Amino acid sequence: SQQGEEDPQALSIQEGENATMNCSYKTSINNLQWYRQNSGRGLVHLILIRSNEREKHSGRLRVTLDTSKKSSSLLITASRAADTASYFCATGGLASGTYKYIFGTGTRLKVLA
Amino acid sequence: DAGVIQSPRHEVTEMGQEVTLRCKPISGHNSLFWYRQTMMRGLELLIYFNNNVPIDDSGMPEDRFSAKMPNASFSTLKIQPSEPRDSAVYFCASSLKGVGYTEAFFGQGTRLTVV
Numbered sequence: 001s002q003q004g005e006e007d008p009q010a011l012s013i014q015e016g017e018n019a020t021m022n023c024s025y026k027t028s029i030n031n032l033q034w035y036r037q038n039s040g041r042g043l044v045h046l047i048l049i050r051s052n053e054r055e056k057h058s059g060r061l062r063v064t065l066d067t068s069k070k071s072s073s074l075l076i077t078a079s080r081a082a083d084t085a086s087y088f089c090a091t092g093g094l095a096s097g098t099y100k101y102i103f104g105t106g107t108r109l110k111v112l113a
Numbered sequence: 114d115a116g117v118i119q120s121p122r123h124e125v126t127e128m129g130q131e132v133t134l135r136c137k138p139i140s141g142h143n144s145l146f147w148y149r150q151t152m153m154r155g156l157e158l159l160i161y162f163n164n165n166v167p168i169d170d171s172g173m174p175e176d177r178f179s180a181k182m183p184n185a186s187f188s189t190l191k192i193q194p195s196e197p198r199d200s201a202v203y204f205c206a207s208s209l210k211g212v213g214y215t216e217a218f219f220g221q222g223t224r225l226t227v228v
Binding site: 040041042043044045048088090095100101102103105106 | 148158161169204220222
């Protein structure tokens with residue numbers, strides 16, 4: 001069963017706009033991670049936020065985590081055409097009862113030039 | 114480091130044939146994962162190894178699927194006999210300390226087509 005569920009499933013924006021994706025999960029976690037997948041390629045790790053953190057930044061990426069709501073959001077600011085990809089959240093760790101990385105269904109982001 | 118290396122990148126085979134996918138994890142990583150990705154089912158975890166030992170194979174769809182990790186630098190995923198519904202992209206990933214503590218590094222995947 002899916003641990004993480006992203007929404008929206010698809011998002012289309014203009015270059016320069018901000019993109020926000022959300023992830024909801026079901027169990028306790030040690031951390032939550034966001035990955036990007038370009039078409040036909042493997043997943044690439046973007047950012048990891050630990051369960052005791054509420055917000056984390058990395059370049060144009062901002063991730064928030066609300067453990068009380070079991071949700072996270074990924075914000076990409078000033079989007080570029082190169083940001084076009086699918087974005088996945090992943091959870092796991094001892095707190096969730098599994099050592100497996102469980103991925104959500106992904107958000108397909110399209111940035112129009 | 115060259116990252117996680119998978120081979121072959123593409124495989125086309127006829128139904129009923131045996132297929133073997135290969136993976137070389139990043140040196141020093143102690144956890145290895147095999148995933149399958151399709152449009153219909155998304156990214157599914159098939160099996161997870163820790164220190165070369167299979168820990169959880171609950172995602173392996175059927176007895177036709179088997180995975181081995183004979184040493185820390187090599188793993189195989191075998192499908193015998195293959196069926197058209199096995200067509201998918203198969204990814205191998207490895208991590209340093211195990212899930213929940215560090216990120217996973219993915220290979221480029223093997224696109225399998227069974228005709």
